[in-house]
Amino acid sequence: MGDKLLMKGNDALSEGAVRAGCRFFAGYPITPQNEVPEYMSWRMPQAGGAFIQAESEVAAINMLYGACATGKRTMTSSSSPGISLKQEGISYCAGADLPIFFANVARGGPGLGNIAGAQGDYFQSVRGGGHGDYRTFVMAPGSVQEMGNFPLHCYEVAEKYRVPAMVLADGVLGQMMEPLEFTFPEVDPQKLREPDWALGASTGRKKRAVRSYALAEGKLEIMTLDRAQRYKQIEEREVMFETRQCDDADLVLVAYGTSARACAAAQKLARAEGLKVGLFRPITLWPFPKKALLELAGRVDSFLVVEMSLGQMIDDVKLAVECSVPVHLHARCAGAIPTGEDIFQQLQAVLKAGKGECICCK
Amino acid sequence: MYQGIRISGFGGQGIISSGILLAYAGMLDGKNVSFFPAYGAEMRGGTANCSVVVSSEEVTTPVVSQPDTVIIMNEPSLAKFEPLLKPGGLMIINSSLVNSRPKRSDIKVVLIPCNEVAAELKAPRIANMAALGCFCRHTGALSVEAVAKAMPKVFKRAKPEMLALNVAALRKGAEFN
Numbered sequence: 152m153g154d155k156l157l158m159k160g161n162d163a164l165s166e167g168a169v170r171a172g173c174r175f176f177a178g179y180p181i182t183p184q185n186e187v188p189e190y191m192s193w194r195m196p197q198a199g200g201a202f203i204q205a206e207s208e209v210a211a212i213n214m215l216y217g218a219c220a221t222g223k224r225t226m227t228s229s230s231s232p233g234i235s236l237k238q239e240g241i242s243y244c245a246g247a248d249l250p251i252f253f254a255n256v257a258r259g260g261p262g263l264g265n266i267a268g269a270q271g272d273y274f275q276s277v278r279g280g281g282h283g284d285y286r287t288f289v290m291a292p293g294s295v296q297e298m299g300n301f302p303l304h305c306y307e308v309a310e311k312y313r314v315p316a317m318v319l320a321d322g323v324l325g326q327m328m329e330p331l332e333f334t335f336p337e338v339d340p341q342k343l344r345e346p347d348w349a350l351g352a353s354t355g356r357k358k359r360a361v362r363s364y365a366l367a368e369g370k371l372e373i374m375t376l377d378r379a380q381r382y383k384q385i386e387e388r389e390v391m392f393e394t395r396q397c398d399d400a401d402l403v404l405v406a407y408g409t410s411a412r413a414c415a416a417a418q419k420l421a422r423a424e425g426l427k428v429g430l431f432r433p434i435t436l437w438p439f440p441k442k443a444l445l446e447l448a449g450r451v452d453s454f455l456v457v458e459m460s461l462g463q464m465i466d467d468v469k470l471a472v473e474c475s476v477p478v479h480l481h482a483r484c485a486g487a488i489p490t491g492e493d494i495f496q497q498l499q500a501v502l503k504a505g506k507g508e509c510i511c512c513k
Numbered sequence: 514m515y516q517g518i519r520i521s522g523f524g525g526q527g528i529i530s531s532g533i534l535l536a537y538a539g540m541l542d543g544k545n546v547s548f549f550p551a552y553g554a555e556m557r558g559g560t561a562n563c564s565v566v567v568s569s570e571e572v573t574t575p576v577v578s579q580p581d582t583v584i585i586m587n588e589p590s591l592a593k594f595e596p597l598l599k600p601g602g603l604m605i606i607n608s609s610l611v612n613s614r615p616k617r618s619d620i621k622v623v624l625i626p627c628n629e630v631a632a633e634l635k636a637p638r639i640a641n642m643a644a645l646g647c648f649c650r651h652t653g654a655l656s657v658e659a660v661a662k663a664m665p666k667v668f669k670r671a672k673p674e675m676l677a678l679n680v681a682a683l684r685k686g687a688e689f690n
Contacts, residue, residue: 155540157533182552323575323576326549327548327549328549329575409574412573415574490576490578
């Protein structure tokens with residue numbers, strides 16, 4: 152602990168999960184997340200855990216359902232097409248209140264797409280993904296350091312509220328190397344308290360069941376409403392975001408993950424020219440930092456959302472700011488990565504346009 | 514101080530390991546660094562390349578779109594990276610394998626026969642180290658010593674005599690003007 156390491160994002164994510172107490176990993180290879188199962192294949196046995204290269208993504212997520220039902224910290228990971236395959240199982244885990252942890256090191260889509268980094272899985276991540284009425288706690292790291300830190304936070308939130316939690320990264324964050332330090336105390340899974348719903352060898356206690364179905368009339372609604380209470384608590388307590396130089400800003404860039412890194416480059420260019428540009432980076436994508444954005448909307452002329460998709464998070468930004476100021480979009484998609492220079496060009500145009508009317512109300 | 518670097522060549526020329534080595538050396542030197550490889554199908558036979566940032570300030574984007582320095586290890590890389598280089602930027606060309614010359618006149622060009630340097634040391638695989646030595650000399654972003662210090666950390670399984678040859682190639686490379 153405390154040593155500065157130069158690590159790939161995918162390796163940092165894996166090591167972060169192990170240090171957070173994960174002792175069961177099941178996965179299936181896909182670029183650009185292949186380093187995760189590769190790392191886990193030696194690290195899990197070393198830590199006394201289990202690694203399984205499953206026969207498919209569907210098998211892996213269902214193995215997680217079983218392993219997580221014993222109350223242990225578990226993980227699976229994949230990239231976009233593989234995450235689509237896992238959605239049925241994720242929905243089952245959500246329905247069974249299982250705090251699984253998974254990561255999507257997203258790539259260009261739809262379909263098989265390509266293997267470059269992309270953010271086209273935003274809707275899938277924050278709007279459910281699988282069938283049914285559920286939410287997933289979604290964290291978007293912006294650095295290798297955060298790739299290493301976020302698994303622990305995901306486990307803690309997932310277990311507190313009994314919801315699935317995920318890290319939504321992309322190919323750039325997975326493949327890049329940066330220095331990082333693991334500063335949090337390593338979790339000894341033996342010392343974690345066994346949850347009161349966990350399955351295992353019966354010791355004369357009351358019978359327990361982990362399941363996502365309830366056929367008796369009205370029962371499923373009661374279960375769902377109980378879960379909705381927890382969703383509400385998450386929205387009230389677990390929002391995370393970062394702001395940079397927003398206090399005096401006329402224009403605020405809104406971006407997460409790799410896009411936010413490009414925005415930081417653009418912001419630097421803008422500030423060097425004396426332009427008052429801020430940067431707002433959502434860290435939790437669900438719950439989305441709605442209140443903070445609405446508050447900011449009262450002080451700025453406009454927002455420029457930067458995404459590696461056709462524009463998905465922009466919907467949440469618009470909902471958050473309630474059409475009070477114009478929300479513009481800079482979009483690269485299908486594996487293309489925005490550059491600081493391109494964003495800088497567009498933000499100059501947006502600044503020139505000034506406050507004006509809301510674009511969608513025009 | 515900020516250095517955005519692109520290194521480009523054939524898969525197998527040590528493009529990726531050169532990038533990791535520079536990033537590691539920068540980290541040991543107390544700088545902020547990032548490394549980002551172009552990964553995937555293009556590595557097989559085609560052009561492999563990577564982005565490295567070494568900076569005294571925070572590293573923003575790890576994808577270097579307007580490099581301060583490009584290291585061109587094979588012919589196809591020249592056409593690909595000449596247009597991206599910043600005006601006034603540095604282009605290091607492996608003249609052993611690259612016959613063409615850049616058309617731009619607003620950049621600094623250093624020619625170095627990396628493969629010959631490596632062949633003289635009877636270690637043809639370390640042509641990349643000659644290029645890195647040349648990079649150290651002409652940018653001042655990192656010292657040859659810093660890169661040499663990072664070597665055993667990055668090439669963990671390399672024998673001491675191989676590491677010594679790598680350092681020798683670095684030093685040779687740093688002699689080219």
